[in-house]
């Protein structure tokens with residue numbers, strides 16, 4: 222069984238599941254976005270940089286055109302400060318009892334979407350830099366237009382008392398993925414009105430920002446003084462207008478390979494039966510690692526340069542691939558998704574198989590998958 226021994230050696234020592242993050246792609250995407258933006262570029266690195274590593278994506282974006290960082294929670298902002306990043310950071314979604322005193326100490330700007338938030342921020346020691354946040358028409362985060370004038374007046378009074386400094390006004394578009402959607406015009410109009418109301422209240426917000434990735438790429442009328450881009454940095458273009466580079470590749474070794482007859486049931490519930498005699502390979506990745514279970518029966522992977530279907534249900538930790546008549550060896554590396562240059566599935570295809578968007582796939586890769594970050598050395602040398 223010397224052949225078998227060799228196989229065991231390959232499987233245990235050569236490979237493991239791996240999520241490779243290509244910071245070169247992040248660098249090039251940042252440059253593309255910066256070339257489109259009329260104003261500053263804020264790199265949005267929430268949710269661990271859309272699953273790519275917040276500090277790595279932040280550093281790369283800052284080296285290639287971004288001038289600031291944006292995140293959702295204060296905890297995410299503090300993590301960037303802990304990592305030694307000193308550029309302006311904005312955090313825009315916090316409960317009223319968030320640690321605003323720490324935000325002031327650590328020089329993190331905060332978004333203020335309501336009078337209650339303004340009161341909490343103003344009560345904290347220090348002169349907190351705030352961005353008043355208007356709901357530009359999606360009934361999600363931000364102040365309602367009916368509350369906006371009162372919020373601006375209260376912010377101006379707090380500013381005069383030295384409690385806050387209103388440095389920005391921000392909004393977010395609900396339908397920018399579709400540049401033709403009529404809601405975009407409503408969002409632009411509401412945002413322009415919000416800035417006027419803020420000015421009329423005596424505020425002088427120098428950062429006025431509405432656009433995320435899609436609007437940055439498709440509509441200069443939304444750019445104002447800054448664009449907040451997240452998805453685009455990691456190669457996701459929700460507007461599908463611009464060639465960006467996916468930055469993630471997910472691979473795993475085949476753990477086991479077996480030969481089976483036609484009619485062999487595969488996996489939980491026996492959802493799948495082989496139609497021919499074939500080889501089945503076992504991959505040590507499942508829904509706990511971020512493979513959407515709902516993609517069972519549809520998804521494919523790349524094995525030895527050929528697309529092969531995943532068969533049976535995706536389990537928590539493992540899934541089976543139909544390797545066909547040729548088979549493959551335990552230890553062979555399988556590409557689950559990547560940029561697509563070698564024929565491997567893309568994150569966009571996985572999203573389609575799962576009935577979701579690319580964002581959910583890339584932010585869903587589990588902590589158990591080891592990460593390998595490839596530096597953007599090549600571009601840095603050119604820069």
Ligand SMILES: *Cc1c(COP(=O)(O)O)cnc(C)c1O
Nearest residue numbers: 265393433434449450451452453
């Ligand atoms: C996530 C987010 C962004 C970034 O959006 P992308 O489409 O990923 O570029 C910008 N602004 C706000 C308020 C966000 O929540």
